[in-house]
Amino acid sequence: MRSVVPMRIAKTGYIVLSAALCLFGALLLAMPSLSLTVFSEMVGVAMIAFGVIRIIGYLSRDLYRLAFQYDLAFGGLLVVLGIMVLLRPEVMTRTLFIAIGLSFLTDGLLKIQISLDARSFGIPQWWLILSIAVLSSAAGLTMIFAPAESARFLTMFLGISLFLDGALNLITVLFTVKIIRNQFPDKIDDDFFDSFL
Numbered sequence: 001m002r003s004v005v006p007m008r009i010a011k012t013g014y015i016v017l018s019a020a021l022c023l024f025g026a027l028l029l030a031m032p033s034l035s036l037t038v039f040s041e042m043v044g045v046a047m048i049a050f051g052v053i054r055i056i057g058y059l060s061r062d063l064y065r066l067a068f069q070y071d072l073a074f075g076g077l078l079v080v081l082g083i084m085v086l087l088r089p090e091v092m093t094r095t096l097f098i099a100i101g102l103s104f105l106t107d108g109l110l111k112i113q114i115s116l117d118a119r120s121f122g123i124p125q126w127w128l129i130l131s132i133a134v135l136s137s138a139a140g141l142t143m144i145f146a147p148a149e150s151a152r153f154l155t156m157f158l159g160i161s162l163f164l165d166g167a168l169n170l171i172t173v174l175f176t177v178k179i180i181r182n183q184f185p186d187k188i189d190d191d192f193f194d195s196f197l
Contacts, residue, residue, distance in 0.1 A: 007177070010057035010068065014173040017050050021166025028159030039155070040089035040096060047082030047103075051075040068177070070110045078103065097154055101143025104165050108137030111168055118176055125175040132168040139164050 024046065028039075054075030057068035081099050111133035119126035139161040143154075 006056060006060035010053060010060045011173055011177050013053035014057060014169060014177075017046070017053055018166045018170035018173065020046070021050075021162050021169070023166075025159045025161070025163030025166060028155050028162065032153075032155040032159070037089055040085050043096065043100070044082045044085035044089070047078045047085065049082075051078030051080075051082060054078065069114070074103075074106065074110070077106075097143050097158065100158065100161070101140045104140030104143065104161055105137050106140075107165060108133045108135075108140055108168065111172055112137070114172060114176065121176075123175055125171070129168070129172050129175065132164060132171060136161070136164045136168045 024042065052075065054068070054071035058071040058075065060068065081103065085096060085099075111129060115126045115130035115133055118129060139157075143157065143161060
C-alpha cells in the first residue's frame, strides 16, 4: 500500500495557500495603495510556495488524479516566476501583471478541463469548478490585455483575480482530492501478491 503522507501534505498545503490567496486578494482590495516593492515580494514568495505545493501534489498520485494532474509543469513555472519577481522586482512591476494574468488564464483553462473530467467521474460539484474556472480565465485575460491603467486600478483588479484563483484552487482540491488510507499502488507486482501468501 502507498503512503498517504505526500497526499495529505499536498492537500493541506493547497487548502492553506488557496485560503491565503483569497485573503491576499481581499487585502489588495482593501489597501490598493500597497507599496509595489512589498507587493512584489509577497507575490514572489507566494508563487514559489504554491509552485512547490503543486509539485508535491503532482508527485502524491491522489486517487482521482484530477486536481494535481497538470501541476508538475505549472508548479515549476510558478517557482521560476516567483524567483524572477524576487530577483528583479523593479523590472517585473508591469510584467508581473501580465505574468500573473497568464498564470490565472492557464490555471483557469486547466481547471475547466478538470471540471469536465470531474463530471465524468460523477463528482456533483463539477459545475462549481467550471463556473469559477471560467471567471478566473476571464480575469487572467483581462490582466494580460488591460490597458495601462493606474497602479491602483491594476492592484484592485489583481485583488479580485487572486481571490477568484484562490477560491478556484480551494474548491478544486476540496471536491476532487480523495485520500484513501488503503489505496493500492499504481502498478501491482509479484511482491504485492506474495504478501498475501
